[in-house]
Amino acid sequence: MPDIAFSEVTPADARYASLVARSRNTRFAGSPRRVLVPRHTDGARQAVAQAVRRGERLAVRAGGHGLEGLVDDPAVTTVIDVSALDGVAYDQDRHAFAVGAGALMGDVYRDLYLKWGVALPAGTCPSVGLGGYVQGGGFGALCRRYGLVVDHLEAVEVVVADADGGARTVVAGRDPADPHHDLWWAHTGAGGGNFGLVTRFWFRSADAPGHRPADLLPRPPATVLFASAAWDWDGLTEGDFLRLLANHGAWHAKEDTADPAYASLYSALYLNQRSVGRLVLNAQIDAGRPDARRLLGDYLRAVGEGVRVSARTSWETLPWLQVTARDVENRGALTRSKSKGAQLRVPFDGGDGALLHRYLADPRYSGHTTVVLFSYGRQVNAVDPAATVVAQRDSLLRCYLGTYWADARADALHVERVRALYRDLFAETGGVPVPGDRTDGSYINYPDVDLRDPRWNTSGVPWHALYFKSNYARLQRVKARWDPRDVFHHALSVELPG
Ligand SMILES: Cc1cc2nc3c(=O)[nH]c(=O)nc-3n(C[C@H](O)[C@H](O)[C@H](O)COP(=O)(O)OP(=O)(O)OC[C@H]3O[C@@H](n4cnc5c(N)ncnc54)[C@H](O)[C@@H]3O)c2cc1C
Structure with missing residues (x-):
């Protein structure tokens, strides 16, 4: 039987039909001439070579x-x-876990945990793909304790x-002595679709001792x-809303990050549109701590203190793997969306809160806007801003x-709505x-094409400085070396040096 590449x-x-309708955001659906589905790494190489030879504009999903709509671009x-x-496999030679770029988060969690008892400090949606997620940096429920996913990236395939129109496969590693080290670095936070097609990642914590698989990841x-x-x-009055926001911000600003008590805390405060009915704080902590209930209770009390509407609170203790299987971001029939992101060095202040309240309490708006504040920092912030592409380390x-x-x-109504909120904020x-x-x-995994649009970004600061800060110049050098024909590009991709 001939090999089908x-x-x-x-x-x-x-x-x-199934392949072109894979975008979770149904605002985007492409109509490419063809979809190529490689069976193995060399099949991926042949697929890229074919597309380049034919002069096709390609994108990877x-x-x-x-x-x-970076993949579903017309x-x-x-x-x-x-x-x-x-x-998902353990690689005896590299002493690291090899994970295919097409694996979904939930499957990776299951395999790593059931076979070796380890995990990536990855995201909270089981259907996110590793291919796009890892390259953007990757954060999730374990990140305050263990850092970002790219802080555990050992190598990438x-x-x-090539400049001459061919395609080849390269393995690039974390070791600075690796001749392809710059390509590894470029895969630690620039986002997908920039330098090539990733077929595989290898994971191992930088400080992992020895070669026992169970010791190589958190x-x-x-x-x-x-x-x-x-x-x-x-x-809920405006005063209550402001109080809740201020309490939440103050807790994070005052947290003693040297105290291990809250290292395993992860929380997301959902400031939802009034039409959703409620504001929600989801918080979790390692249930194995004898004081877990008190710590989490104290946290919830601190956030809700002085808010005159009392919260309805539910508690659950769940096995870790079950927590990772929950799709907490599922919004049912509301499958069209527009997203934006921001890194906060200090919490939103009262003026920001009043503006958020004005937008979210507006009874005339029928859509579902949500502003989510994820707990961040701790181990994420222990890493040098130049060590990976993720420059936001404080x-x-x-x-x-x-x-x-x-x-x-x-579509237009809702897109304009979140644009206006962001612009005003x-x-x-x-x-x-x-x-x-x-x-x-x-955060490049919250890509937003408006950042390169002078109608919405009037700051004079270019889009790439918002995502990559001073790491962009190095990314451009990597681009020139590894994708000199700019085969892999989209609206927010690294540009060849000018
Ligand atoms: C419901 C939901 C929950 C989320 N939760 C989190 C979270 O908890 N933490 C977090 O950090 N982020 C989260 N995100 C953001 C997520 O990290 C990004 O959307 C990520 O880019 C998705 O990757 P994907 O492979 O699923 O998407 P895709 O749309 O397939 O890919 C995204 C980008 O990466 C490129 N790409 C994909 N695969 C490859 C490859 N093999 N080689 C080269 N380029 C490739 C694509 O071309 C595209 O530009 C969430 C997103 C959603 C929709």
């Missing part, structure tokens, strides 16, 4: 959770879908497009104590801003969270 799926093929004529490259807690507090919008909170809706005819710095005393740019 990749399947070529054209619109006449029954599989086409892994989990389909990208927040912008200009893209070939999509290479890496779903079939999804294995990439199909790159071990998650056996059980997690999970609390969810909800404050109904009914009866933020207190990571902020996600998004709006969700169902009706395609209302960061009005003092040109409508975007410029790196400075209060904010520190944004």
Whole structure:
């Protein structure tokens, strides 16, 4: 039997519909001439070579959770879908875990945990793909204790497009002596679709002792104590809203990060649109601590202190693996969205809170806007800003801003809504969270094409400085070396040096 390197799926093929509709954000659906589905690494190399030879504009898809239409861009004529490259294995030679770029987060959590008892400090959505997620930096529920996912990235296997039109596979490692080290570095936070097609990642913590698989990555807690507090919008005054926001910010600003008690705390405060009915704080902590209930209770009390509407709080203790299987960001029928991000060095102040309240309490707006404040810092901030591409290494909170809706005819209304909120929130710095005393740019895994649009970014600070700060110049040098023909590009990709 001849080896089938990749399947070529054209619109006449029954599989086409399934492959082009993989974007979680249904605002985007592409219509490429073909989707190539490689079976193995060399199949991926052949797929890239074919697309380059044919002069196709190509894009790579892994989990389909990208927040912008970077893959479903109408200009893209070939999509290479890496779903079939999804294995998780222990690599005896590298003493690291090899994970295919098409693997989904939930499957990676399951395999790493059930086979070796370890975990990546990765994200909270089981259907996110590793291919897009890791390259952006990757944060999640274990990050305050163990850092970002890229802080555990040992090596990466990439199909790159040569200057002469060919394609080859390169393995690039963390070891500074590796001749391909710059390519490894570029995969630690620049986002997907920049330098080549990633087929595989290897993970191992930088300080891992020896070669026993169970010692090479963090071990998650056996059980997690999970609390969810909800404050109904009914009866909630602006004063209550401001109090809640200020309490939450003050807790994070005052936290003694040298005290290990709250190292395993992870929380997300969802400041939801009034039409959703409630504001929600989801918080979790290692249930194995004898004082877990008291610590989490104290945290919830501190956030809710002085808010006159009392919270409805539910408590659960769950096995760790079950927590990772929950899709907490699922918004049901509201599958269309527009997202933005911001890194906060200090919490939002009263003026910011009043503005957020004005937008979120607006009874005339029918969509579902949410502003989420994720607990951040601790081990994330222990890493040098130049060690990986993730330059934001002293933020207190990571902020996600998004709006969700169902009706395609209302796209413009909802997109404009979240644009206006963001512009007004960061009005003092040109409508975007410029790196400075209060904010520190944004997160490339929350890609936002508005940051390169002078109508929405009037700061004079270019989009790439918002994402990569001073690491951008090095990224451009890597781009020139590894993708000199700019085969891999999209609206927010690293540009060749000018
Ligand atoms: C519901 C939801 C929850 C999320 N939760 C978190 C979270 O907890 N933590 C967090 O850090 N982020 C989170 N994110 C953001 C997430 O990290 C990004 O959306 C990520 O880019 C998705 O990767 P993907 O492979 O699923 O998406 P895709 O759309 O397949 O890819 C995203 C980008 O990466 C490129 N790409 C994909 N695979 C490859 C490859 N093999 N080689 C080269 N380029 C590639 C694509 O071309 C595209 O530009 C969440 C997103 C969603 C929608």
